[in-house]
Amino acid sequence: MANRFKDPMLKDMYDGCIKHYDRRGGDFFAKDGSQKKGSTLATFFWRGYNGVPQNWDAESKRAPIYACYRAGQDIKKREGN
Numbered sequence: 001m002a003n004r005f006k007d008p009m010l011k012d013m014y015d016g017c018i019k020h021y022d023r024r025g026g027d028f029f030a031k032d033g034s035q036k037k038g039s040t041l042a043t044f045f046w047r048g049y050n051g052v053p054q055n056w057d058a059e060s061k062r063a064p065i066y067a068c069y070r071a072g073q074d075i076k077k078r079e080g081n
Helices: 008-023 040-049 064-079
Strands: none
Touching: 008 040, 008 064, 040 064
16 A cells, blocks of 8 residues: 655654554554544544545645544555455
């Protein structure tokens, strides 16, 4: 899965989200394996993963939460669900 971001901050955020998900730990998963939404970044990752629509304007597409949201969408596509 290719990281589409050119901004170093967003690129790092996207890659970090993918790593957190693949490790099944950190802010994204509870101990029982369920989705954990204890942080804003995790919440937006799971919104992308779960297909929750968001209205992103040009300004908000430069925010770290957008990279998290897109990482969630891309993980879902990767899994084919």
